[in-house]
Amino acid sequence: MLKYYIISFALLSLVFSGCGSKSPEPLDEEKLDLEYVKQIEEEERKQEEKAAELLAQEAALNATEAEAAAETAAENAKETAAEAAVQEKLLAQPELQTPETNQAGAFNFNAIKEAVFEILTIPADKSQEIQAEKPVEVIAELEQEDSSPRFMPTSRLALVSALKLVSCKNVPAKMEDAHQRLLKTKDLKIADRSLRDEINDRLMPVVHFDFDQIKIKPDYQKLLRQQSSCVMKALEARGDMIVQIEGHADERGSDEYNLALGHRRANAIANSIMAYLSDSTLVRILSYGEEFPLDRNSGKNAWDKNRRVEFTLLLKP
Numbered sequence: 001m002l003k004y005y006i007i008s009f010a011l012l013s014l015v016f017s018g019c020g021s022k023s024p025e026p027l028d029e030e031k032l033d034l035e036y037v038k039q040i041e042e043e044e045r046k047q048e049e050k051a052a053e054l055l056a057q058e059a060a061l062n063a064t065e066a067e068a069a070a071e072t073a074a075e076n077a078k079e080t081a082a083e084a085a086v087q088e089k090l091l092a093q094p095e096l097q098t099p100e101t102n103q104a105g106a107f108n109f110n111a112i113k114e115a116v117f118e119i120l121t122i123p124a125d126k127s128q129e130i131q132a133e134k135p136v137e138v139i140a141e142l143e144q145e146d147s148s149p150r151f152m153p154t155s156r157l158a159l160v161s162a163l164k165l166v167s168c169k170n171v172p173a174k175m176e177d178a179h180q181r182l183l184k185t186k187d188l189k190i191a192d193r194s195l196r197d198e199i200n201d202r203l204m205p206v207v208h209f210d211f212d213q214i215k216i217k218p219d220y221q222k223l224l225r226q227q228s229s230c231v232m233k234a235l236e237a238r239g240d241m242i243v244q245i246e247g248h249a250d251e252r253g254s255d256e257y258n259l260a261l262g263h264r265r266a267n268a269i270a271n272s273i274m275a276y277l278s279d280s281t282l283v284r285i286l287s288y289g290e291e292f293p294l295d296r297n298s299g300k301n302a303w304d305k306n307r308r309v310e311f312t313l314l315l316k317p
Contacts, residue, residue, distance in 0.1 A: 061188075064188075065185075065188050071184070150162075150167070150226070151222045151223065151226055153219035153220075153222075153223065154219065155217070155219055157206075157208045157304065157305065158205075158208070158217070158219040158220060158223065160206075161201070161205040161206045161207070161208075161220075161223060162205065162223055164198075164201050164202050164205075165202060165203070165204075165205060165223070165226075165227060166202050166203065168229070168230035171203060171230050171231055171234050172234055174199055174202055174203055175203065175231075175234055175235070175238065175241070175313070177199055178197075178199045178200070178203075178241070178313045179238075179240065179241060179313075179315075181197065181199070182195065182241070182313070182314065182315045183315070186315060193288070193292060195312070195314065196310070196312045199313070200310065200311050200312050200313055201310070201311075203227065203231050203311065203313070204224075204227050204228075204231055204243075204311035205220060205223040205224065205227060206308055206309070206310050207220045207223075207224070207269060207308060207309045207310075208220070208304065208305070208307055208308045209265055209307045209308065209309075210307070211250075211303070211307065212253075212261070214261070214264045214265050214267075214268045215268075216268060216269065216272060221272070224269070224272055224273060228272075228273040228275075228276040228277075229276055232273060232276040232277040233276065235277070235282055235313075236277060236278065236279055236282060239316070240315065240316050241282075241313050241314060241315060241316055242281075242282045242283065242284055242313070242314055242315075242316050242317075243282065243283055243284070243311055243312070243313055243314075244284045244285075244286055244311070244312040244313075244314055245266045245269050245270050245283060245284070245285050245286070245309060245310075245311060246262075246266060246286050246287070246288055246309065246310045246311075246312060247261070247262030247263055247264070247265040247266030247267075247269075247285075247286070247287040247288070247309050248262050248265075248287075248288055248289070248290070248292065248293070248306060248307065248308050248309065248310070249261045249262050249265075249289055249290050249306070249307060250290060250293070250302070250303035250306040250307050251290045251293070251298065251303070251306070252303070253290075255289060255290070258289035258290045259287050259288075259289040260287070261287075261289075262287030262288060262289050263285065263286075263287035265287075265307075265308075265309050266285045266286065266287060266309055267285055268309075269309045270283055270285055282316075284314075290306070293305075293306040294306055294308065
C-alpha cells in the first residue's frame with residue numbers, strides 16, 4: 001500500500017512540475033525569425049555584389065582584348081598597305097634577270113634599282129597598273145636604310161622576302177616595336193600564330209622550299225646570313241624575347257607527313273642560324289604542317305608560296 005502512495009506522489013509531482021514550465025514567448029520567436037531573415041538577405045546581397053564585380057572585370061578584360069586586337073590590326077594594315085601592291089606585281093611578273101654579282105656576292109645597287117623599278121612599273125594590264133611613285137618609295141627606303149651593298153635575289157619569292165627586310169641599323173628599333181606589341185597582349189590568352197605580324201618578316205626572311213625538300217636555296221642562304229648576323233645578336237643582347245622558327249608544307253601529303261616535313265624544314269633553318277646565336281634556349285622549333293597556308297588556292301603558285309619557314313618573335317617565358 002505504501003508503495004502505491006509513493007508512486008502516486010511521484011506522478012503528481014511530475015504533473016505539477018510540467019504545468020509550471022513556461023514555453024517560449026511568441027515575441028521572442030518572432031524576433032529570432034526576423035534576425036535569421038536579415039542574415040539571409042545580407043548574404044544574398046554580398047553574393048550579388050561579388051557577381052556584379054566579376055561581371056565588370058570580365059567586361060573590362062573583353063574590352064581590353066578587343067582594343068588590343070583592333071590596334072594591332074590597324075597597325076598591320078597600315079604597314080602592309082604600301083607593300084601589298086608591290087608584292088602582287090612581283091609575283092605576277094616572270095623571273096627577274098639581274099646583273100652578275102661581284103666577288104663579294106652583292107649586286108650593284110644602282111643596277112638592281114633600275115631592274116626592280118622596271119619590273120614594278122610594267123603593268124600586266126590597265127586594271128592592274130601601278131603608279132611609279134610606289135616603287136620609287138620602296139627603292140628610296142632601301143637606299144636610306146643602308147648605304148652598303150645589300151644582296152638582292154634573282155627568284156621572285158626570295159626577292160619579295162628581301163625587299164621587306166630592314167638593314168642592321170634599324171633592327172633594334174623594329175625589335176622594340178615587336179616587344180611593345182607583345183607586352184600589350186601579354187595577359188591575354190592568344191595563340192602564338194595570332195601574335196605574328198609583319199614586323200617579323202622585316203627582321204628575318206620568309207624562306208621557301210622546293211617540293212618535298214628541306215635544302216635551303218642559295219638565295220635564302222645569303223639572306224639568312226645577312227640578317228642573322230645582326231638580328232640574332234640583338235636578340236641575345238635583349239634577353240627578353242625568343243625566336244620561334246615555324247615550318248610549313250603545302251596541302252599535298254598526309255597531315256602526319258606534312259607535320260614532320262615542316263619540322264625538318266624548321267630544324268634546317270635553325271641549324272643555319274645557330275652560328276650567330278650562342279644561347280640555344282632563345283630558339284624554339286615548331287611545325288604547322290599544312291594548317292596555315294599563305295595562299296589558300298590549289299595550284300603550283302600557291303604551293304610554291306606555302307612551302308616555307310617563318311620567324312616569329314615571342315616574349316621569353
